[in-house]
Amino acid sequence: DTGVSQDPRHKITKRGQNVTFRCDPISEHNRLYWYRQTLGQGPEFLTYFQNEAQLEKSRLLSDRFSAERPKGSFSTLEIQRTEQGDSAMYLCASSPGSHTDTQYFGPGTRLTVL
Amino acid sequence: GESVGLHLPTLSVQEGDNSIINCAYSNSASDYFIWYKQESGKGPQFIIDIRSNMDKRQGQRVTVLLNKTVKHLSLQIAATQPGDSAVYFCAENGPGRRALTFGSGTRLQVQP
Numbered sequence: 001d002t003g004v005s006q007d008p009r010h011k012i013t014k015r016g017q018n019v020t021f022r023c024d025p026i027s028e029h030n031r032l033y034w035y036r037q038t039l040g041q042g043p044e045f046l047t048y049f050q051n052e053a054q055l056e057k058s059r060l061l062s063d064r065f066s067a068e069r070p071k072g073s074f075s076t077l078e079i080q081r082t083e084q085g086d087s088a089m090y091l092c093a094s095s096p097g098s099h100t101d102t103q104y105f106g107p108g109t110r111l112t113v114l
Numbered sequence: 115g116e117s118v119g120l121h122l123p124t125l126s127v128q129e130g131d132n133s134i135i136n137c138a139y140s141n142s143a144s145d146y147f148i149w150y151k152q153e154s155g156k157g158p159q160f161i162i163d164i165r166s167n168m169d170k171r172q173g174q175r176v177t178v179l180l181n182k183t184v185k186h187l188s189l190q191i192a193a194t195q196p197g198d199s200a201v202y203f204c205a206e207n208g209p210g211r212r213a214l215t216f217g218s219g220t221r222l223q224v225q226p
Contacts, residue, residue: 004157006157040219041218041219042203042205042217042219044216045213045214045215055212056213058213091158101146101212102148102163103148103160103214105157105158105159105160107157108157110155
């Protein structure tokens with residue numbers, strides 16, 4: 001399967017702990033995106049990378065959140081000092097960077113903060 | 115603020131019927147629109163997209179219609195099957211915006 005993959009698929013943590021998620025995009029896709037989705041809502045944009053450069057961050061990405069894409073391939077999203085409000089599905093998407101630039105999503109990481 | 119929304123939160127159809135899911139958007143500068151299907155516990159799955167220089171685009175059993183005058187988008191599914199049951203999202207972006215703006219979704223329920 002050459003689609004977007006995410007790890008882990010589920011994460012349960014206690015409030016105050018740090019968590020890190022990983023995303024592996026479709027091979028040769030230049031652009032990588034992180035979104036957050038809460039129950040019953042559409043995904044909300046968090047941040048976007050063009051190769052290794054983080055080009056855009058939304059207001060939703062508080063100081064406790066950090067994302068990296070060090071070699072322009074996989075990306076990590078870290079949440080420090082988790083809060084119950086961080087509970088959500090974290091989705092990663094990638095796109096080829098072409099004119100059409102369709103974003104393809106991974107299966108997501110479901111985070112539950114107790 | 116700018117938003118993408120859906121008219122109906124839940125749509126129930128009989129197997130074999132055609133389904134129409136509607137979406138309104140507010141940003142007149144939006145020029146790229148996508149429909150995604152999301153099944154429970156899974157990520158959004160690309161269905162079909164359309165650019166603003168087109169009014170209609172067809173795929174396999176799906177058609178997307180775009181009315182830029184009233185800023186309205188629709189997804190038509192022909193001969194709806196039980197496997198089509200899911201939540202459907204429209205999403206959009208425009209010049210200089212890589213982030214997609216999603217609506218809140220419409221749940222499609224297909225009755226056998």
